[in-house]
Amino acid sequence: MGQEQGTARTALLSYGMTALFTALLWREWERAAADSALSQGATVAALGVYLLGCASLPAAAPLLGRTARTAACALLLLLGCGLVAAVGPQHSWITMFALAACATALPLALSLGATALVLAGVGTAALATGRTEGQLGGLVVIASVSVAVALAVRLVEANAELRRGRDQAAQLAVLRERERFSRDLHDLLGHSLTTIVVKAGAGRRILEATGDTARAAAELRDLEDLGRRSLAEVREAVAGTRRVTLAGELLRAGAALAAADVELRVPGEVPSGGDEVLGYAVREAVTNVVRHAGAGRVEISTGPGWVEVRDDGRAGRVVPGNGLAGLERRLAERGGTLTLSPTPDGGLTLRAEVPVEESGGRP
Structure with a gap:
């Protein structure tokens, strides 16, 4: 048309x-x-x-x-x-x-x-x-009109090309924003809902096994707090203002793993390098441990521009899903890499790295 x-x-x-x-x-x-x-x-x-x-x-x-x-x-x-x-x-x-x-x-x-x-x-x-x-004047007029039309046509074509480029750039920006929101929502809900399920299961088991209402109430309070934080994060994600930090994700990892009866060892000092993307790496690794690994211990190590999450669970064959694929894209955007490798005790090691000069968080 x-x-x-x-x-x-x-x-x-x-x-x-x-x-x-x-x-x-x-x-x-x-x-x-x-x-x-x-x-x-x-x-x-x-x-x-x-x-x-x-x-x-x-x-x-x-x-x-x-x-x-x-x-x-x-x-x-x-x-x-x-x-x-x-x-x-x-x-x-x-x-x-x-x-x-x-x-x-x-x-x-x-x-x-x-x-x-x-x-x-x-x-x-x-x-x-x-x-x-009178031929000279006629030839000048002919040449002027011909050249003017040719240049005008090229100008129109150039403007049309610029409009097409602008439209394509706008469409690409929309697609990137949709992809960003999809990744954020997956990372947020995947981790939060996993922790909510674990907490709810822990409360149910306490009531069924011991009838200890005080411990069950504590689990339910944690569940309520987690629900409120998750709701706030969803709102921030919709507004595009949510900020993920490595230190914050280490705290969340402790709560999620404790609810799943998994021991966690974390570094005494957390470097500031690569806060956001390395925070996502910790979140994805911990979510996968709680969901799939069946681990009893998780150890997290960090350094300037890198983080490593090791577990002693069942490594098996790793099939990357949306979470790992989204994490890999986040790292690639920062010039970083994602490495998955089995550990000698049968678990899995996830290592995320970003260049040191790019490790100060998003500009």
């Missing part, structure tokens, strides 16, 4: 401009017909076909192949030069219509070459016949 509308607008503009210039030059057309070596009927017919072809070419060019466009331009130029030969070189302005039409259909270099060739031919014919009076 858009291409059809563009073609219709081009045709309307082309026919309108041709009609306007024909009307403005009506007296010149009459003089040219009077000077023609052809009969009046043949001259009128030739001029009608010529002007119709010049008006039609700009709209038809996008629908034609390169060879067809070149052939159509050659025919128009030959017809225009033939008319000039019939009416005399003093009417060389007639070629202006064909050159302007060709400027819309041919590449810039080819269009300028055709203009130079026509001007040279007209100038040679004027010198050969001795009709040089």
